[in-house]
Amino acid sequence: MQESLVVIVRALITFFIILLYARIIGKQQIGNFTMFDYINGITIGSIAGTLATDLSSKALVHFLALTVFIILTIVLQLIGIKNRFLSKVQDSEPVVLMQAGKILEKNLQKVRITKDQLMAQLRAKNIFSPLEVEVALLEPDGAISVLPSSSYQVVQKKDLNIPPQAAKLTTEVVIDGKVINQNLTQRNKDQDWLTEQLNNQEITNLREVSYAAILPNDTLYVDKFDDQVGDEMNISDYPGPY
Amino acid sequence: MNKFLLYFIPALFLIFVIGLMTGGGWLKEPITGQDDLLAYIQNIEQAMEEENWEEASAQHQNAEQAWETISKRIQYSVEREDMLAVSETISKMEGGIEEEDSSTISPELYYFYELWSKLG
Numbered sequence: 281m282q283e284s285l286v287v288i289v290r291a292l293i294t295f296f297i298i299l300l301y302a303r304i305i306g307k308q309q310i311g312n313f314t315m316f317d318y319i320n321g322i323t324i325g326s327i328a329g330t331l332a333t334d335l336s337s338k339a340l341v342h343f344l345a346l347t348v349f350i351i352l353t354i355v356l357q358l359i360g361i362k363n364r365f366l367s368k369v370q371d372s373e374p375v376v377l378m379q380a381g382k383i384l385e386k387n388l389q390k391v392r393i394t395k396d397q398l399m400a401q402l403r404a405k406n407i408f409s410p411l412e413v414e415v416a417l418l419e420p421d422g423a424i425s426v427l428p429s430s431s432y433q434v435v436q437k438k439d440l441n442i443p444p445q446a447a448k449l450t451t452e453v454v455i456d457g458k459v460i461n462q463n464l465t466q467r468n469k470d471q472d473w474l475t476e477q478l479n480n481q482e483i484t485n486l487r488e489v490s491y492a493a494i495l496p497n498d499t500l501y502v503d504k505f506d507d508q509v510g511d512e513m514n515i516s517d518y519p520g521p522y
Numbered sequence: 523m524n525k526f527l528l529y530f531i532p533a534l535f536l537i538f539v540i541g542l543m544t545g546g547g548w549l550k551e552p553i554t555g556q557d558d559l560l561a562y563i564q565n566i567e568q569a570m571e572e573e574n575w576e577e578a579s580a581q582h583q584n585a586e587q588a589w590e591t592i593s594k595r596i597q598y599s600v601e602r603e604d605m606l607a608v609s610e611t612i613s614k615m616e617g618g619i620e621e622e623d624s625s626t627i628s629p630e631l632y633y634f635y636e637l638w639s640k641l642g
Contacts (some may be wrong), residue, residue: 286597293539300532328635487628 281515283335290339294332298324301350306357314371314421324349371420376417382431391418402426447496454492454502467494478502546599546642552594559588560638566615567631570624578619585612598642608637 303325313321325344331342358369377384377390377398388398398416401424407413414429437444451463454473464470474492477500483489491503552558561587571577589612593605611634618627 282594282597282601289598293542296535297539300535338543338599338601340540340599343543344540495549 286335287333291332291334292344293339294328297331297346298328301346305350305353316370320349320353338391374417374419374425376415377418377424378413380415381411381413383410386419393418398424407432450496450501451494452484452491453494453500454489457487457489457490459486463494467498469494474500542598544599546596546641549599549606550638550642551596552588553595554591557582557588557591559585559592562588563615563634563638564629566619566627570619570627570631573622573624575619575622582612582619586616596642604637604641608634608641611637 287484303470307332327346327349330337331346332340334342356370375387377387377391377393383395388395400411402408402410402413403415405426407426407428412428412432413426415427417425419425420508451467453460453463453467453469459471459474460509461471464474465508478484478486478489481500481502483502483504488504488506489502490505493501495501550559552561562581564579566578566585569575569581589608593609597605611630615627615634616629618624618630
């Protein structure tokens with residue numbers, strides 16, 4: 281038995297199966313990483329590792345276990361989408377940790393979070409005083425959402441009666457000297473407009489452009505390969521290499 | 523077309539992989555005509571009963587070559603321990619044939635038949 285060859289083949293199979301299954305599970309797994317998702321992910325990884333390297337058992341056995349885990353994950357996702365009650369049974373629901381600047385100790389105890397952890401999470405959201413908090417909620421994925429009390433809320437355009445502008449995305453139109461025509465069309469622009477904009481910035485050859493994008497205000501941002509940045513921005517303390 | 527390939531290629535990959543992982547049962551069967559391990563072992567048994575040790579030795583050589591071919595085909599779908607056990611029993615038969623001792627070959631033959639039926 282050529283064990284090294286078998287391990288290589290099984291590792292290749294595992295790699296692509298994980299890639300395929302991760303695509304099937306979707307992005308939800310990363311976006312809402314609950315405790316269950318975390319443990320489930322570790323278990324799936326462990327089974328995959330065994331599939332690649334444990335030659336004392338058939339690859340099929342581990343493949344089946346992996347498939348069962350993925351199917352169960354998808355089934356639970358679908359149940360969560362279809363039934364709100366069962367979704368809450370699965371993922372629990374948000375818990376209020378602070379209200380009107382007051383820490384709710386009973387709820388903290390219920391979700392087993394210390395006051396230090398709560399304060400650290402608030403600081404991570406640039407809130408350094410409990411008085412700034414109107415409501416703090418612990419989300420099912422372990423993140424804390426904070427509603428600042430009204431006197432600490434950021435002033436918005438509508439508060440100052442500034443006329444709103446339609447929100448747009450930044451659209452990439454040139455990457456590494458190659459024009460992305462689909463994106464140009466999406467923003468109702470054409471090659472001539474792009475050439476004109478580049479000429480305005482004294483760029484005559486597309487090959488000079490590393491990255492160009494149409495900004496939300498319809499102007500063109502251009503980054504050239506030639507950055508003309510000196511060594512004054514070098515933050516290293518010694519010549520190196522380290 | 524792109525959407526078709528997006529589903530077709532992963533589906534084909536899964537079918538191929540499942541085939542590879544479950545294929546031990548049929549990949550152990552003879553394909554080239556010179557890799558019929560079970561037949562060679564049965565020939566050894568027959569030669570042993572007739573006490574034709576030269577023939578048993580020749581059949582054993584064929585069996586070893588056949589096993590080398592088969593083991594490369596089935597190594598992705600069977601357990602390492604099962605493959606080692608088959609190699610071991612073929613080696614033990616060689617010792618028995620060398621000694622012309624049917625009492626040591628017989629148990630190995632029956633152990634081999636058992637392993638072979640479960641292989642894959």
